Structure formats: structure tokens, C-alpha cells
Amino acid sequence: MLRDLGYSCWSENAKSKGERPMIGEVRQDEIVQQAIRNLFVGSVPERALELSSLWNDLNLLFQLLPDNSKDGRLIMDAGSYRYIRFNHRVVRSFWIGAFVAWEGYRALAESPDFPRVDLTQFQELLATFEANLQNDLSDEASLPAGIPEPGTLPDINKDPQGRAASELSTIAVAWALLHEVRHIRHQREGTSASVDGDTREARHREEFSCDEFATRFILEKMQHYSEDKGDDLVLVRRKRETAIYFALFALTLLAKDSWSVSDSHPSVQDRIDAVCRLMGEDRDETAQAVAWAAFASLRELWPSAPIIAVCERCA
DSSP, rough: GGGGSGGGGOHHHHTTTTOOOOOTTOSSHHHHHHHHHHHHHHHHHGGGHHHHHHHHHHHHHEEEEEOTTTTTOOOEEEEEEEEEEEEEHHHHHHHHHHHHHHHHHHHHHHSOOOGGGGOOOHHHHHHHHHHHHHHSTTTTOOOOTTTTOOOOOOOOTTHHHHHHHHHHHHHHHHHHHHHHHHHHHHHHHOOOOOTTTHHHHHHHHHHHHHHHHHHHHHHTTTHHHHHHHOOHHHHHHHHHHHHHHHHHHHHHHHHTTSSSSSSSSSSHHHHHHHHHHHOOTTTTTHHHHHHHHHHHHHHHHHHTTTOOOHHHOOO
């Protein structure tokens, strides 16, 4: 899945010569398409048939751009009625972001005294996240010990926390790309913001709609997965809700110092609160506690960062 979306999926000939993808080079071949299909089906297997139908109906084409594209350093967007563009840097950001979130939770959960919580490792992982954004090539620096390369799932017996963060990251990337799929559907339906006057309010409505689609797609039919696989529905819900929180955490890191409302997007806090409401008052308390701890740790370093509110506020 994610391993197929990095430098490793560029041509073997180029790699053998030590070359990197050139500016403007775009990958949209079957390797990229299959990697995204695998990502989606691996995240929400109970919706495999719907995903196939959705893909065909919208004639989706995913385009993988290099990290040093002329179109920007962070690319994840949708347009022209079928194209969803992204680059390895943004995939790597969601991957690292999940490990940052998990460390924020771990540090707080294992600390005997919150005011004296040791966030040293959390800060180091946060620095790794920021280096991923600043380096010319997102993978030019090795990831620190404890974070495998994207798509690598650690042995659950040897590294259960690393395995948890890896699986949560995978679903978080799926959430982000499903958000973009809804943009394409809006274009196909004639309900995109550009048709609705292209006002600030219309653009914000569309962003909320895309967050809702991604969230519901991951959560709505998880009971089918639970029944088919014999897995405890409570645990399935916990995992998927935590993954969505981690997607929002990565979004918060990517939007550093730009969390307020803009002409194109609602505030990050408003988006988080809206997703909380979608999960409902009965959302999993453990998933909420994990997410709250991750965001609380972040607030220790970035005091104005968004938060995960308690259920009463989100209700």
C-alpha cells in the first residue's frame, strides 16, 4: 500500500542511476492506481464493492507528483472531474504524524504527573515531521529509531505500539484521500463551491461535506466488517475513530500557525468539532482519550493549537 507510493515506485532505471524524479514528472500508471485501491480496501474492506463502483463511476485517476514539483511542496487536491493529485511528502507527513500523535498519547498516559510530563521524544518526532516538510526531498533524511518507512508494519509482538501507529496511519491517509474523492463527486454532481457562487460560505460547506463523507465512509459499515471477521465491534470502532483523530492531528501539524478560518477552508478547530459531532455522543471513550492526550501534548509546545473537545462540547 503506502510503500508503493514513495520513491520506491519510480522507475527502476532511474533508481539504478541514483536519479530522483524530475520536476514536473507525474506518475499515474497502474502501479499508483493499484496502490490506492489497496490502501482503500485495506482500510475499509467491507466496502470493497462500493469502492470499485465509486472508482468506475467517477473515472478516478490518482496522480503521484514528485516532492519538488513546481506546483508546491505539499500536494493533495482534486480537480477536473477525475484527477486526485498527491505527493510522497504529504503521504509521509500523515505517516510520521501518526507516530507523533501516538508518542504524545504515550508520554502523557505513562507520566505520573502531567505538569512534569517528559515530552523530549515527542519534540524529537515533531522535529522529524517538520524536517519532512522542509527538506527538498521528504525522504532524504532517515526516520528516527522507532518509525519504520511508510507502509512497513512492525511485528506486533516485538513492537506493538509501532504496529498500532502504522495501522492507524494507513487509515488516516485513506481518510485524507477519501476527502478528495468527495470533491470529485461534488464536481460531477454540479454541487461544488464553484457552481454555488464560489463564496467563502460555499467553499466551507464543501470542505465540511468532504470531511463528513470520509468519516462516514470509514465508520458507517464497520459492523459488517466486525460480523464478517468476528472482531469485536467496540475494538473496530476504537481503531477507526482513533485513525480519524490521527488524520486530524496530521492536518493540524500541516496547518501549523494557519489554523484559523480562511477564504477557502473553515478553521481546523471547526473541522475537528464537526467530525466529533459526526461520531456522536457515543463515540469510543478510549479513542477520544488517546486523541485528547495527543492534542494536549501538542498544546504544551504549541499553546494555540486546536484541541479534541469532550463529548459535551461536540454534542
